[in-house]
Amino acid sequence: MLARPGLPSFDYVRATSAEDVRRLLLEHGPAAGLLMGGTDLFPRMRDRLLRPNLVVDVKSVPGLRDIGYDTQDGLCVGAAVSLNVLASHPDVQEHYPLLVEAANSVASYQVRTRATLGGNLCNASPAADMAPAALCLDAQVELYGAAGYRRVPVGGFILGPGRTALDPGEFMVAIRFPSPRAGSHGTYIKLGRNRAGDLAIVGVAVYGYPDAANRVTGCRFRIALASVAPVPVRAPAAEEAAALNPRAADRLRAAADAAAEAASPVDDVRASAVYRREMVRNLVMRGLRYVTAKLGRPEGGWSVGLGEESA
Amino acid sequence: MSRQAISLTVNGAPERLEVESSLTLLQMLRERLALIGTKNGCEAGECGACTVLMDGEPVNACLVLAVEAEGCEVLTVEGLAPSGQLSALQTAFSEHNAVQCGFCTPGMLISAYALLKRNAHPTELEIREALVGNLCRCTGYVRIVEAVQAAAGESALS
Numbered sequence: 001m002l003a004r005p006g007l008p009s010f011d012y013v014r015a016t017s018a019e020d021v022r023r024l025l026l027e028h029g030p031a032a033g034l035l036m037g038g039t040d041l042f043p044r045m046r047d048r049l050l051r052p053n054l055v056v057d058v059k060s061v062p063g064l065r066d067i068g069y070d071t072q073d074g075l076c077v078g079a080a081v082s083l084n085v086l087a088s089h090p091d092v093q094e095h096y097p098l099l100v101e102a103a104n105s106v107a108s109y110q111v112r113t114r115a116t117l118g119g120n121l122c123n124a125s126p127a128a129d130m131a132p133a134a135l136c137l138d139a140q141v142e143l144y145g146a147a148g149y150r151r152v153p154v155g156g157f158i159l160g161p162g163r164t165a166l167d168p169g170e171f172m173v174a175i176r177f178p179s180p181r182a183g184s185h186g187t188y189i190k191l192g193r194n195r196a197g198d199l200a201i202v203g204v205a206v207y208g209y210p211d212a213a214n215r216v217t218g219c220r221f222r223i224a225l226a227s228v229a230p231v232p233v234r235a236p237a238a239e240e241a242a243a244l245n246p247r248a249a250d251r252l253r254a255a256a257d258a259a260a261e262a263a264s265p266v267d268d269v270r271a272s273a274v275y276r277r278e279m280v281r282n283l284v285m286r287g288l289r290y291v292t293a294k295l296g297r298p299e300g301g302w303s304v305g306l307g308e309e310s311a
Numbered sequence: 312m313s314r315q316a317i318s319l320t321v322n323g324a325p326e327r328l329e330v331e332s333s334l335t336l337l338q339m340l341r342e343r344l345a346l347i348g349t350k351n352g353c354e355a356g357e358c359g360a361c362t363v364l365m366d367g368e369p370v371n372a373c374l375v376l377a378v379e380a381e382g383c384e385v386l387t388v389e390g391l392a393p394s395g396q397l398s399a400l401q402t403a404f405s406e407h408n409a410v411q412c413g414f415c416t417p418g419m420l421i422s423a424y425a426l427l428k429r430n431a432h433p434t435e436l437e438i439r440e441a442l443v444g445n446l447c448r449c450t451g452y453v454r455i456v457e458a459v460q461a462a463a464g465e466s467a468l469s
Contacts, residue, residue, distance in 0.1 A: 006354075011313050012332035012378050042335075042374050043355040055332065057379065084368065108444020110362050110369040110422065197443035 007045050014057045018144050018173060021058055026146065026169035028054050034171055035059075036080040037114040039107070040123050064118075064173060069095065075177040079118025079141075083130075084109070086117055096177060098186035098207060102133040105190045108197050118172045124158045124231070131158060131232035132205035132224035133188055137177045145170025158231045184209035185294035186222075189283045193270075200227040201271045202279040204259075206287030208242075208295055216244050219295060223255070223284060228263035228276050235262035235284075242288055252285050259284040317381045321346070322390030330377040337361045337372035339380075340387060348388040348417045352446075359445035362418035363387045369425040371444070388417035391424060400424055400462040409458035411449030419445045423459045432463055 010033070015021045025032050033052030035041055036059060044050045058064055064080040069091035077086060086092055087103040106112055106120065106129045120130040121141060131154065139154040146169050154175075157165045166172070186207035192198030203226030211220040221242045226232045238259035245251040265276035318327045321344060330339060337354075340346045340363070352360030354373045361372040364386035391398050397405070400423060410416050419442065426433055426441035433441065438459045439452070447455060 006338060007333040007335065009313060009331065009333045012315065012376065014378075038374050038376070038379075039356050039371075046354055055376075059379075107356070108359065109425075109441055110359060110371050110444045111356050111374075113365075113368045113370050114374060194443075196440055 005046070007042065008048065008051050010045075010052055011054045012057065013054065014060050016060050016062075018061055021056055021061060021171055022145055022169055024054065024056050025171060029168065032056055034122075036064075036116040036119045036122075037082060039111050039115040040119065058171065061173075067092065071179055073176075074179040077117050077175045077177070079122075079172040079174055080116045081118075083112040083115050083117065083120070087112070095180050096137065098133045098137065098188060098205065099130075099177075101186075102129050102188040102205065105129050105188060105196070105200075105203075117175055121154065121157065121175065122164060122166070122172055124160070124162050124164050126161055126230055126232065127200045127203065127227040128158070128232055129188070129190060129200060129203055129226060132203055132226045133186070133207075134175065134177075135224035135232060135234050136186060136205045136207035136222035137180070140176045141172050142174040142176060143167075143170050144173045149173075151176070155234065160230050181209035183295070185291050187287050187290050189287050191279055191283060199270065202227050202265075202276050202283060203232075204280065204283040204287050206284065206291045208288075208291040210295065211243075214243055216246060217242075217251075219243055219292070221255075221288070221291070223259055223287070225259065225263055225280060227270075228265040228280055230264070233262060235259040238262060238284060252288060255288060256281040256284045315378050317378055319380045319382060320384045322385070322387060322393065332376065332378055334377045335373055336363070336365070336370075336375040336377050336380050336385070339377040340372060340385070346387050346389050350414055350417055352414070352418075356444075357446070358415075359418040359422065359442075360415055362421045362445060364421060364425060367425075367428070369422050386421070388420055391420060398424075399465045400427065400459070403458040403462035403465075404455070407454050407458035407461060409450060409455040411447075415445055415447040415449075419447065419455055423455075423462070426459070427463055433459070435460065 031053040033055050035055050035057040059080045064078040066078045067089050068076045083103040087100045120128050134154040140151045141157050142151050188205045190200045191202045205224045207222040221239045223235045223238045238255045241258045242255035245254050260277045260281045263280045265273040267273050313332045316329045340349050350360035352358035356371040356374045362369050363372045366383050422445050438456050
């Protein structure tokens with residue numbers, strides 16, 4: 001077997017302050033590569049798709065590996081917190097089980113030891129497994145750069161495949177999640193070739209919570225999709241159909257159709273666009289059934305119409 | 312800055328060496344420390360043949376820089392049997408014919424060891440999920456899962 005080329009040579013800096021990172025990124029521009037978990041960076045460097053002269057390791061920047069939670073401000077996850085640390089944190093398990101489920105769906109255990117929440121979002125993959133959960137949970141990403149700190153809703157951060165709202169010299173320091181809505185439940189359903197370990201062919205997150213002001217169903221929903229559009233997307237029309245469609249018997253189907261409409265999938269090596277759109281329909285129905293059952297609406301109430309297929 | 316001196320612990324022994332920034336932990340273990348039990352499969356974090364423990368947690372050594380291991384404790388398959396005496400987990404692999412060509416075995420053992428450390432009595436599903444990142448082209452996995460189940464019944468980590 002031929003010797004493998006390994007990684008191209010580069011200089012390595014372990015940054016110890018956000019200021020250091022900003023300065024190095026501004027000084028070196030595109031020649032600098034930012035290292036968190038390295039699970040995407042290194043394979044791309046090995047394949048010579050990226051050739052940074054300088055690798056800036058941000059894991060030692062204060063706060064980047066911290067998780068903080070309080071009932072007022074919600075959850076703050078340092079950008080370089082690994083998915084295993086996130087998924088095993090007691091506050092995350094108690095208050096944000098949707099994040100735990102999404103994190104555990106990524107790749108393999110040993111990849112998740114290294115892969116980070118910030119990296120999953122910064123790679124801006126259409127298939128980013130953490131993005132649908134982040135969209136449903138109203139996450140904001142906190143960025144630091146030439147203009148200081150700023151916060152951007154996650155939906156405005158991922159702009160296209162591999163493209164984010166990061167300015168030159170700017171990097172992600174944290175991801176913030178508001179306090180969970182009382183009585184909320186969610187699920188992330190990932191369809192891959194295998195039960196685990198693969199990229200998503202389709203990923204669907206459904207999140208629901210009681211809303212007394214909604215006289216139709218008493219609930220509101222968030223529905224977000226991965227791997228079926230250039231970026232992970234919310235499906236607002238589907239959310240509305242699930243919560244507001246006056247005909248109980250039609251809600252599930254209407255929400256599923258609206259979600260399929262919100263998708264703009266492509267044919268690729270993993271699946272055809274037609275298949276993906278059909279799976280969005282199925283998985284949104286499955287997710288809504290699961291979440292509404294968890295929300296525990298009374299027998300004979302609206303959930304009967306939502307939970308049973310009329311077809 | 313492309314060469315740096317690092318100190319770390321490998322299988323309980325302190326090591327101090329000077330490494331290129333671009334040297335991976337996998338290359339360091341195999342080519343500098345001659346610990347060739349850890350295998351080089353895909354170099355992309357897909358196959359798990361290079362799985363080692365870093366501060367107690369399994370990682371793909373091909374996706375970690377040697378310089379990132381500064382100050383860390385690394386455990387490789389050699390460290391599972393420091394005196395040459397096989398651990399209960401290794402014995403279970405042997406007795407259940409969970410080894411065929413053997414290339415995936417070091418990574419399998421490390422992933423299974425890490426699983427049993429965090430969950431002494433895993434279900435079959437938990438075993439399968441924990442080993443998702445370790446590919447085996449020979450066994451079909453059934454015997455590997457059986458070996459881990461058997462080891463979980465004993466003092467697997469001794």
